[in-house]
Amino acid sequence: xxxxxxxxxxxxxxxxxxxxxxxxxxxxxxxxxxxxxxxxxxxxxxxxxxxxxxxxxxxxxxxxxxxxxxxxxxxxxxxxxxxxxxxxxxxxxxxxxxxxxxxxxxxxxxxxxxxxxxxxxxxxxxxxxxxxxxxxxxxxxxxxxxxxxxxxxxxxxxxxxxxxxxxxxxxxxxxx
Numbered sequence: 001x002x003x004x005x006x007x008x009x010x011x012x013x014x015x016x017x018x019x020x021x022x023x024x025x026x027x028x029x030x031x032x033x034x035x036x037x038x039x040x041x042x043x044x045x046x047x048x049x050x051x052x053x054x055x056x057x058x059x060x061x062x063x064x065x066x067x068x069x070x071x072x073x074x075x076x077x078x079x080x081x082x083x084x085x086x087x088x089x090x091x092x093x094x095x096x097x098x099x100x101x102x103x104x105x106x107x108x109x110x111x112x113x114x115x116x117x118x119x120x121x122x123x124x125x126x127x128x129x130x131x132x133x134x135x136x137x138x139x140x141x142x143x144x145x146x147x148x149x150x151x152x153x154x155x156x157x158x159x160x161x162x163x164x165x166x167x168x169x170x171x172x173x174x175x176x
Contacts, residue, residue: 013102
């Protein structure tokens with residue numbers, strides 16, 4: 001029952017984040033809505049016992065990609081003044097009440113014992129765990145994984161070489 005409550009809460013947060021992405025007047029607010037949707041998706045991965053995917057969701061997407069998005073938004077220039085003015089005190093009170101309500105709902109849902117990750121025989125189900133993913137990645141798919149690592153390393157070296165030697169060619173052309 002607690003999983004259903006947590007799912008409903010974070011499904012609503014994801015929907016609100018998605019709506020915020022679409023209707024926010026400021027790109028920074030849209031990025032914050034996207035961040036809320038990404039964190040909600042990570043919580044849903046945890047509910048599905050895909051902890052590795054949840055951690056990757058938080059680190060890669062909510063961390064690195066959102067930092068990149070915000071950097072691009074700031075680089076483009078969001079230095080215009082806010083057309084709505086100062087936030088009204090009623091908005092602060094309403095935000096505080098909603099945040100406290102969400103916090104209390106999560107605490108109440110977390111009080112019950114959660115039994116997850118067991119199969120029909122009562123033993124832990126290892127699907128989606130880090131150990132299972134590592135066994136598949138470094139066992140069954142070792143050659144493919146190492147080939148991808150080699151390809152990405154060659155691509156990075158090629159990019160660095162093109163950037164380095166491309167500047168020298170431009171400098172030589174400029175002197176001619």
